[in-house]
Amino acid sequence: MRLTELPAWPGLEGMFWLLLTLALYRALSWLRARLNETGWAQPLIWGAIIIAVLLVGLDIELTRYQLGGNWLIYILALSTVSIGVPIYDNRHVIRAAAVPFLAAMCLGSALAAGSAVMMAGLLDFDAALRATLATKSITSPMAFGVASEIGGLPVLAMGIVIVTGNFGVLVAPKIFDVFGITDPRAQGLALGVVTHGIGTAEAVRRSALIGSFAGLAMGVNGVVTSLILPFVFL
Amino acid sequence: MQIIFGLACLCLSLLAGEVVKDLTQAAIPAPVLAVVILVAALGVYGRVPDGLRLVGEFLLRHMALFFIPVLVGMLALSEMLLEILGPLSLIIFVSTVVPLFVTGWIFQKLAPPFVTPDQGAPEDETN
Numbered sequence: 001m002r003l004t005e006l007p008a009w010p011g012l013e014g015m016f017w018l019l020l021t022l023a024l025y026r027a028l029s030w031l032r033a034r035l036n037e038t039g040w041a042q043p044l045i046w047g048a049i050i051i052a053v054l055l056v057g058l059d060i061e062l063t064r065y066q067l068g069g070n071w072l073i074y075i076l077a078l079s080t081v082s083i084g085v086p087i088y089d090n091r092h093v094i095r096a097a098a099v100p101f102l103a104a105m106c107l108g109s110a111l112a113a114g115s116a117v118m119m120a121g122l123l124d125f126d127a128a129l130r131a132t133l134a135t136k137s138i139t140s141p142m143a144f145g146v147a148s149e150i151g152g153l154p155v156l157a158m159g160i161v162i163v164t165g166n167f168g169v170l171v172a173p174k175i176f177d178v179f180g181i182t183d184p185r186a187q188g189l190a191l192g193v194v195t196h197g198i199g200t201a202e203a204v205r206r207s208a209l210i211g212s213f214a215g216l217a218m219g220v221n222g223v224v225t226s227l228i229l230p231f232v233f234l
Numbered sequence: 235m236q237i238i239f240g241l242a243c244l245c246l247s248l249l250a251g252e253v254v255k256d257l258t259q260a261a262i263p264a265p266v267l268a269v270v271i272l273v274a275a276l277g278v279y280g281r282v283p284d285g286l287r288l289v290g291e292f293l294l295r296h297m298a299l300f301f302i303p304v305l306v307g308m309l310a311l312s313e314m315l316l317e318i319l320g321p322l323s324l325i326i327f328v329s330t331v332v333p334l335f336v337t338g339w340i341f342q343k344l345a346p347p348f349v350t351p352d353q354g355a356p357e358d359e360t361n
Contacts, residue, residue: 021299021302024302025296025298025302043298043299044298047302048302048306048308051306052305052309055309056309062310065303066303068303069302069303069306069307070303072300072303073300073303075293076300076304077248077265078244078293079294079297080265080266080268080269081247081248081251081265081268081269081272082289082290082291082293082294083269083294084247084268084270084272084273085276085286085290085294086294087269087273088272088273088276088277089282097341097345097346100340100341100343100344101341104341104344105337107336108333108334108336109333109337111329111332111333111336111337112329112332115325115328115332115333116328116329119324119328120321123321123324129318133325133329141297142266142269144304145264145265146262146263146266148263149261149262149263150261153311155304155307155308155310156308156315158304158305159311160322162305163326164326164329167326167327168330168334172334175335176338179335179339181338181339181342182342183338183345183347185345186337186338186339186341186342186345187338189338190334190335190337190338191334193333194330194333195330219269222266222269223269226262226263226266227262230262
């Protein structure tokens with residue numbers, strides 16, 4: 001390969017944005033720990049908002065930021081595959097409750113995607129938006145790939161998954177409380193299926209059992225839904 | 235070396251995923267196939283190699299970091315987003331609240347009552 005064919009180096013500007021992203025992530029993680037891990041203090045959301053405000057405020061084009069930001073996105077593919085590790089670790093957890101696990105997971109997932117697509121249809125969203133919404137119950141690195149396979153908008157798909165996750169984590173305790181869902185396994189499962197990684201991280205903080213159910217539900221649901229959706233949409 | 239080995243496991247899974255996708259022409263993203271292949275391979279191998287655990291748990295714990303540029307990228311869609319902000323928020327609200335309740339409730343109805351808490355290795359962070 002000739003030197004001119006190497007991928008674009010971050011350069012001065014890209015490296016600045018890359019470092020700023022790292023620094024914000026670190027600082028916001030610290031802040032969240034100080035705020036007792038409150039669901040309102042997601043480093044991901046606030047980091048992105050701060051950078052977006054800077055870019056818009058200073059009138060800097062998105063592509064300038066991406067010179068640095070893209071380097072982090074390349075790592076996402078590897079992170080996605082890593083989900084296989086906790087799925088393998090937790091394989092024993094579902095054996096005892098495999099049927100209820102799969103039944104609740106499939107129904108919950110179908111409901112999350114189905115209700116979103118149906119409402120999108122009623123509200124006159126176009127086909128690309130409907131396909132994008134169909135991926136909302138898949139963990140976002142997978143949603144990215146699935147959205148492009150079924151004709152949705154990958155970036156929007158990930159954004160919707162992330163927003164869903166944050167919102168879900170904030171309302172979940174109230175929902176569990178109101179409807180009397182006290183079984184920690186049920187809570188973990190619901191969090192994993194509907195709120196993905198953000199909910200799983202939250203679940204881990206509550207207990208290892210809720211966390212392992214959430215992690216497993218997120219992974220299995222992501223894989224199963226990814227395998228099914230292309231056939232529904234193509 | 236352990237870290238190199240862990241990275242190699244992940245890359246190998248991704249490569250296998252790409253190969254399967256190529257051979258079957260399935261409309262399934264290669265990383266998803268890669269997860270299936272990795273779990274199957276771990277099942278055959280019998281345990282998670284130390285290097286893979288090291289790398290995998292690091293990547294999962296800090297997944298939020300790798301997503302920041304993705305969310306920032308939504309700036310490119312800001313005009314469209316502003317247009318559909320109201321309906322989109324409504325859709326996200328309903329399609330989050332209802333399945334949260336239904337999923338938990340169904341499992342609780344069907345599963346044998348919860349007795350002893352058993353521990354699983356937790357996994358982490360963000361979408």
